[in-house]
Amino acid sequence: xxxxxxFNKLTNNRFNHITDGFKTIxxxxxxxxxxxxxxxxxxxLTELIIGFFIIEWLGIINxxxxxxxxxxxxxxxxxxxxxxxxxxxxxxxxGVVVGNFPLAIAMLIxxxxxxxxxxxxxxxxxxxxxxxxxxxxxxxxxxxxKTVGFAGLILFPLLAVLIIQLVKMGVxxxxxxxxxxxx
Numbered sequence: 727x728x729x730x731x732x733f734n735k736l737t738n739n740r741f742n743h744i745t746d747g748f749k750t751i752x753x754x755x756x757x758x759x760x761x762x763x764x765x766x767x768x769x770x771l772t773e774l775i776i777g778f779f780i781i782e783w784l785g786i787i788n789x790x791x792x793x794x795x796x797x798x799x800x801x802x803x804x805x806x807x808x809x810x811x812x813x814x815x816x817x818x819x820x821g822v823v824v825g826n827f828p829l830a831i832a833m834l835i836x837x838x839x840x841x842x843x844x845x846x847x848x849x850x851x852x853x854x855x856x857x858x859x860x861x862x863x864x865x866x867x868x869x870x871x872k873t874v875g876f877a878g879l880i881l882f883p884l885l886a887v888l889i890i891q892l893v894k895m896g897v898x899x900x901x902x903x904x905x906x907x908x909x
Contacts, residue, residue, distance in 0.1 A: 755856060755887045759880070762855035763804055766848055770810065770840055771800040777836035786828045803840070810840040856887045 774796040781787050789795060802808040814837040821830030853863035866886040870878025 755884050755891075758855045758857075759852065759884060762852045765851050765855075766844065767800050767804045769843065769847060770803045771796060773840050773843060774799055774810070774836065777832075777839065781829075781832040781836075784828075784832075786826075786832050803844075811837055814840075852883055856883060858883075858887055858890055862886055862890075 775793070778787075778789065778792050778796055782789065782792065799810055799813045802812050803810045814833045818830040818833035818837070821827065821833060849860040849864040849867070852867075853860035856863065863883050863886070866882040867879050870880075870882025870885075872878070874881065
């Protein structure tokens with residue numbers, strides 16, 4: 727209580743407003759980010775189902791548990807370090823090793839389609855769900871990847887949302903403003 731009172735006195739009673747706003751923004755942002763990732767996962771799941779249905783229809787592969795395999799690949803795609811390539815690329819290599827070139831080509835095509843679609847939709851879906859411009863989302867994801875690694879792909883868009891919301895709340899008012907001198 728004494729620490730909170732000190733910060734409230736220091737910030738002219740804006741500290742409680744800032745911390746309450748921070749908590750609300752953080753919870754909403756994380757939930758919206760999870761929703762965006764689930765949407766992207768659903769798109770990937772759909773692409774994989776279509777791709778695997780086509781290669782089964784063409785007789786390239788015959789899987790007994792297609793939906794389970796596709797669902798597990800989609801879950802891996804939602805994880806920052808892994809992705810569809812964690813399964814599809816080794817599967818393509820296996821196809822080359824055993825001499826099943828149609829399988830290898832099919833797996834690479836499915837992988838490239840999933841990768842390309844994800845690259846286009848992720849900044850837009852994440853940006854719209856978090857309420858920031860897709861370019862800011864893309865930049866924050868790139869900066870996060872380069873500075874922190876794969877964890878930055880998740881953390882930096884959330885940090886960007888937090889900073890934007892704090893600016894909208896007026897937290898930084900007076901800190902960065904330039905006052906005009908009275909003459």
